[in-house]
Amino acid sequence: MWNQIDADIDAQFREARPLGSLDDDLDLLDPIQLLLNGVDDTSSNRQITDWTVLLEAELDALEENAAQEEEHASSLPPSPPAASTADHTEWYPFKSKMELIGSLIMGHTHSMLSRSLYSKIRGILKLCNISLPAWATIQAARTRIRELLKTKIQLNFLVFDNPCFSLSARSLLSQDLSNPLVAKHIDFYPEMTNGLDIYKFSQSKKWLQDLLPAHRAPMCEVKGKHFYLFEPVQLLSAAVVIPLFFYQHDGQLFAKCLQIQRNHICQMPNKIKITIPASLEFQDPQLSTIPVNQFDCDYSEIRMDDSRKLMDSCDGVIYESSGSKEVVIPLPNPWRIKANGKIIRHVPITLYSDDTSGNTSKQFNKHISFYFTLSGLPPNISNQEYDCHFLASSNIASVLEQSKSIVEELNLMTTRGFHAYDVTISQEVLVTSLVLCFLADSPMHAEVTNTPNPGGSLHPCRMCTLKVKKKKFKRSPTYVQRFLNRDSMGIESRNPPRSWAETKMKTYHLFDTAMGVNLTSFLKKKTALGVADAINTRFITESRSDGSLKEKMESLDLNSPASLFNPFLNLEGFDGAQDCPVEILHAVLLGIVKYLA
Structure with missing residues (x-):
């Protein structure tokens, strides 16, 4: 066949034509x-024949494939509908x-x-x-x-009508839990190490101590019983406690618990009122460390001295008091209702974004891509290529544009959870997740946290309130001292930290200034406050010359105001001032080491 093709080519006269590209x-x-x-109208008979042969070959292949599927299905022994794929x-x-x-x-x-x-x-x-x-x-x-694998490529059109292709984080997490090569390595609870031998994210202070109650690992299983946070538990010793934290230590599961004392109980006509202190921290001396294997009865089994159930005596609620304000905590824990008898797996993730390219130089065909790894995996596992999961990519959309659909899905995973199969226990579980931290380089961290690019900014730090009125003052001794967190005597003196809640408030205030005053005031305040929302700024500046964009901005302001701002402002459990670790490669190796060492 190839000889015939060569002969046909040699027999024809080749007309001179400009050299084209490989494509x-x-x-x-x-x-x-x-x-x-x-x-096809001007092609030779041989080309038409080749095209026909190609189509026939592909059709034959499809028919052969269908026949193989039928033969494969008919050769399998019948199995019950509930049986898993073998x-x-x-x-x-x-x-x-x-x-x-x-x-x-x-x-x-x-x-x-x-x-x-x-x-x-x-x-x-x-x-x-x-x-x-x-x-x-x-x-x-x-x-x-x-x-x-239930893997579907999703096409989304973003806030500026740019297309973006993405995968589902929920689907990828489900695959990891059902993969026996991965699931056996996942930590579902934080680990306390007392500051020794720290090498993985599950040993981080944030996961162990700093998560809000709604974002912590909500339950544990002991001898077939499920025990939840903020539900009274009776121990084998008959003491009644309320667990507030679950964690691992030396391979054993523990709980930080508040023991119910008489001063926590208020007797009322025909019922009791249980009130516990609000916002108790992990290291609070009021909390006791108890191995979960000492748990005996859950909230529904505890009985009072008069034989009434505790659940009935307290009307199905307990109270959390800060002294000036009381918050009602319902019994049972809402996660128990969502789980409906299933075990809950707490699977935080580490989100990552960077600009990548298939070309040698990133100035050509640059894509901004999102990836994530499981925070519960040790580094030697999470650093494997097959454990670094792709989420989304675009060569025209910014990191904040792409993040909208990702943030929406992650929020659902955090607040509602989703079902998956856990191969380590061979049963379906409810999975809850959150972003433990966001990794990127400094410019991308600045965009995600609504802070200016630190290179030439008057507010160069995204974690503290270090600032200067003019760039020329960056060379002053006072600025250098504050940069190094030192006072005039050389004694350590930390700058006040940035507040994520305050950054959000300033972002919304800037938009109100732009809409209610003028663009000049907006730009001046933006520089003075050290806050920069890339999506909001683009809407405000480009809408002045683009009528269609102005109409869209006004429509979003009425119907979906959150779309006008950085989606990370609404990411559950994320603190932009605390959850963006320094990127060592650029900040240290290509910064301090390269220029000062």
Whole structure:
């Protein structure tokens, strides 16, 4: 066949033409591209024949694929509907070794072959008596595997109408929990190390001590019983406690609990009122450390001295008091109702974003991409390529534009949870998650936290209130002292920290200034306050010359005001002033080490 092709080419006179690119040459060899370009009317009979043969081969491959599926299905023994998918072949989820080899040859993303090149390789291998599946068969296999994994590529149009492709974080977490090679390494509770041998995120202070009650690991299982935070628990010693934190230490699960004393109980006609102190911290001396294997009865089994159930005596609520304000805590814990008897898995993630490119230089074809890893995995596992999960990417949309759909899904995962299969206990569980921290370089951290780019800013720190009125004052001794957190005597004196709540308030105030006063006042206040919302700023500045964008901004202000601002302002459990660790590569190795060492 190839000899005949060479003979046909040699027999024809080649007209001189300008040299084209590699893509142009490949398009000339691709029969599908020729047909799309309308070349079929002027093509030779051989080209038409080749195109017909190609179509027939692909149709035959699809028919063969369908026949194999029927044969495969008919050869399987009948199984009950509830049975899980079994590994029927050693090449599962591929149907055969050749289907796997064909998929490997076809490649992925930047290394993916064209249809014509794959067909050429397939034809060459036939000379060696190796029969690869047709292109259509490989594509059908990939579609089948994506459906098996419930992986769907989502297309979203963002706030400035830019397209963005993304995957579901919920689906990716579900796959990790059902993967026996990954799930066995996941920590679902924080670990207390007393400051020794710290090497993974589950040993972080934030996960152990700083999470709000709604974002902590909500329950544990002891001897088949489920015990939840903020629900009274009776111990084997008969004491009644309320667990506020669950954590691991030396391989054992513990709880920080408040023991119910007489001063916490107020006798009222026909009922009691239980009031506990509000906002108790992990290290509070009022809390006791209790191994969870000492838990005996849950809130619904505890009885009072008069044999009444505690649940009935307190009318199904307890109170949390700060002295001036009381908050009602319902019994049972709302997570118990959501779980409906299932175990809850607490799976925080580490979110990451960077500008990447398939080219040697990132100035060409630059994409901003989102990835995440499981915070509960040790570094030697989470650093593996297959444990770094892709979320979204775009070569035209900014990091804040892309984050809207990601933040919305993460908030649902944090507040409602989702169901997944945990292979370590062989049962369905309810999963809750949150962003433990956000990793990026300094410019991207600045954009996500609504702070100016630190390079030339008058407010160069996203964690503290370090500032200067004019750039020339950055060379003054006073500024250098404050930069190093020292006073005039050289004694350590930390700058006041930034407040994420205050950053949000200033962001909304700036928008009100732009809408109610004028653009000049907005720009002056923006510089003075050290706050910069990239999405909001773009709306305000570009709407002055773009009427359609102005109409859209006014519509969003009425119907969806959150869309006018940085989506990270509404991310559950995220504190922009605390949850963006310093990026060591650029800040230290390519900064201090490169220029000062």
